[in-house]
Amino acid sequence: MSIDLETARKVAKLARIRVEDEHLPELAQEFNAILGLIDHLNEVDVEGVEPMTSVTPQRLKRRVDVVTDGDQPAKVLANAPDAREGFFAVPKVVE
Amino acid sequence: MTELNRLTIAEARDKMAGGEITSVELTEACLSAIEGAGVLGAFAHTTPERALDDARAADAATEKTGLTGIPLGIKDLFCVEGVPTQAASRILEGFKPQYESTITRQLWGSGAVMLGKLNMDEFAMGSSNETSVYGNAVNPWKVDDRQLTPGGSSGGSAAAVAADLCLGATGTDTGGSIRQPAAFTGTVGLKPTYGRCSRWGVVAFASSLDQAGPMTKTVRDAAILLGGMAGHDPMDSTSADLPLPDFEAALTGDIRGKTIGIPREYRVDNMPAEIDELWAKGRAMLEEAGAKIVDISLPHTKYALPAYYVIAPAEASSNLARYDGVRFGRRAELAPGDGITDMYEKTRAEGFGPEVQRRVMVGTYVLSAGYYDAYYNRARKVRTLIKRDFDEAFAAGVDAILAPTTPTAAFGLGEMADADPVQMYLNDVFTVTVNMAGLPGISVPVGLDASGLPLGLQLVGRPFEEGDLLNLAYALEREAAFVAKPARWW
Numbered sequence: 001m002s003i004d005l006e007t008a009r010k011v012a013k014l015a016r017i018r019v020e021d022e023h024l025p026e027l028a029q030e031f032n033a034i035l036g037l038i039d040h041l042n043e044v045d046v047e048g049v050e051p052m053t054s055v056t057p058q059r060l061k062r063r064v065d066v067v068t069d070g071d072q073p074a075k076v077l078a079n080a081p082d083a084r085e086g087f088f089a090v091p092k093v094v095e
Numbered sequence: 096m097t098e099l100n101r102l103t104i105a106e107a108r109d110k111m112a113g114g115e116i117t118s119v120e121l122t123e124a125c126l127s128a129i130e131g132a133g134v135l136g137a138f139a140h141t142t143p144e145r146a147l148d149d150a151r152a153a154d155a156a157t158e159k160t161g162l163t164g165i166p167l168g169i170k171d172l173f174c175v176e177g178v179p180t181q182a183a184s185r186i187l188e189g190f191k192p193q194y195e196s197t198i199t200r201q202l203w204g205s206g207a208v209m210l211g212k213l214n215m216d217e218f219a220m221g222s223s224n225e226t227s228v229y230g231n232a233v234n235p236w237k238v239d240d241r242q243l244t245p246g247g248s249s250g251g252s253a254a255a256v257a258a259d260l261c262l263g264a265t266g267t268d269t270g271g272s273i274r275q276p277a278a279f280t281g282t283v284g285l286k287p288t289y290g291r292c293s294r295w296g297v298v299a300f301a302s303s304l305d306q307a308g309p310m311t312k313t314v315r316d317a318a319i320l321l322g323g324m325a326g327h328d329p330m331d332s333t334s335a336d337l338p339l340p341d342f343e344a345a346l347t348g349d350i351r352g353k354t355i356g357i358p359r360e361y362r363v364d365n366m367p368a369e370i371d372e373l374w375a376k377g378r379a380m381l382e383e384a385g386a387k388i389v390d391i392s393l394p395h396t397k398y399a400l401p402a403y404y405v406i407a408p409a410e411a412s413s414n415l416a417r418y419d420g421v422r423f424g425r426r427a428e429l430a431p432g433d434g435i436t437d438m439y440e441k442t443r444a445e446g447f448g449p450e451v452q453r454r455v456m457v458g459t460y461v462l463s464a465g466y467y468d469a470y471y472n473r474a475r476k477v478r479t480l481i482k483r484d485f486d487e488a489f490a491a492g493v494d495a496i497l498a499p500t501t502p503t504a505a506f507g508l509g510e511m512a513d514a515d516p517v518q519m520y521l522n523d524v525f526t527v528t529v530n531m532a533g534l535p536g537i538s539v540p541v542g543l544d545a546s547g548l549p550l551g552l553q554l555v556g557r558p559f560e561e562g563d564l565l566n567l568a569y570a571l572e573r574e575a576a577f578v579a580k581p582a583r584w585w
Binding site for chain 1: 191194332434457517
């Protein structure tokens with residue numbers, strides 16, 4: 001499989017990373033090199049094999065569904081690039 | 096007096112217990128070594144005042160552990176409260192965690208001394224420490240006028256331990272990031288079993304593969320430091336709720352009757368003769384120590400790297416979605432009229448370096464509609480087969496597997512600049528299988544190549560049998576008697 005410029009543009013958009021048009025050919029070429037490596041997986045017979053969901057056999061731990069933490073807005077907001085009145089501030093979302 | 100920073104953890108512990116030295120003296124020796132080693136780029140942030148406070152507290156403590164008063168370096172991937180933690184990325188510029196990772200909390204609780212944060216590849220994505228926003232870390236080993244890579248992603252940790260800037264360091268290993276740098280710097284690096292050390296507070300790269308571990312000067316030190324890092328943690332749902340053995344007590348050096356598997360698939364094309372010879376030497380050493388050597392087959396080995404480069408980027412693309420310029424780190428300057436999508440896109444374009452962008456986008460692609468089954472699910476099935484290979488070898492009576500850690504010795508910084516990304520990925524060809532199968536693996540320095548650079552061998556053990564694995568590594572270390580140190584040029 002090979003990635004064209006349109007696919008590279010679409011992937012960049014999905015990943016929310018701005019890539020200028022002039023860099024798309026280089027990006028597509030790098031993707032193709034990596035996919036060339038990945039495509040070796042097609043040589044493997046995976047018929048009837050379960051996809052791995054956990055590398056250790058144990059079942060994930062359960063805990064009681066109760067609040068165990070919270071009420072620390074100052075700490076939560078301490079590293080925000082823009083925090084106002086107890087909220088994260090972002091550019092206007094709704095027109 | 097010899098330079099105290101050159102001591103091992105075990106030696107320093109014993110000298111402190113005997114009243115010969117204090118932690119303050121030891122810490123001062125490390126701080127002055129760090130100050131004189133700026134050119135190595137090993138430390139990204141130092142915390143000298145905190146270090147001396149920790150050392151004074153350790154000297155005054157009445158109850159001591161094996162790590163009390165031991166100065167450590169911490170990879171920049173671990174959240175340390177109030178100390179810059181950037182995962183060597185521009186996107187986390189200025190980030191100061193408001194909480195402590197479980198591993199570092201345990202270490203400080205054991206009385207260890209915090210020297211600072213160590214350089215690494217950005218978000219642990221790299222094999223040469225050249226993707227760091229802090230600039231390169233440099234290998235203290237040098238044989239000509241070139242500066243060499245200390246490996247990656249835990250390059251700063253490896254350089255700091257090899258250059259005696261600290262007594263030990265934390266690292267993390269997603270595809271080889273502890274073991275490859277250890278091999279490149281003549282040090283010991285242990286990736287524990289997945290679930291042995293808590294991932295809570297460690298910046299996530301690929302959550303099903305990431306595992307933190309110790310990077311040290313000796314196998315004994317790895318056992319001591321692992322004891323301080325490991326343990327069950329309710330904050331990490333994949334953390335194993337198993338009793339913690341005394342890893343150091345496992346180091347008897349007696350490996351008689353143990354069975355070591357030599358996997359034929361690791362003899363790859365174009366492997367330098369020196370690596371092959373080193374491997375044969377290691378095999379002979381373990382045999383000499385009383386182990387039984389058997390040839391084994393791990394048939395899906397060559398598919399580990401391709402499967403890794405689906406699974407790791409897929410998980411990374413999800414984990415790194417949180418860096419959006421809203422909650423922490425850096426936000427791009429916006430133009431008038433820019434909306435929230437512009438903010439995301441510009442922030443991530445200027446905050447992530449090229450390798451991180453590449454992997455996030457590859458991950459996005461393999462998870463996208465129409466490709467999920469062809470790539471992601473297929474890779475997870477292949478992962479099942481890779482693990483099955485190991486399970487079958489262990490079921491057949493193999494106690495551990497011996498292989499080279501890396502296909503080459505350390506290479507020059509910048510030498511891979513024009514290669515396509517896959518060439519760099521090939522560094523992980525011997526290490527990545529272990530992450531795919533969730534197993535413990537340790538790199539031990541065994542010899543020097545013809546130019547005088549260190550080479551390492553890797554032992555891979557059964558799940559949660561780090562004690563046994565460390566004992567085998569200890570026997571290999573004793574047989575190899577590797578004592579070479581880099582000559583100081585910095």
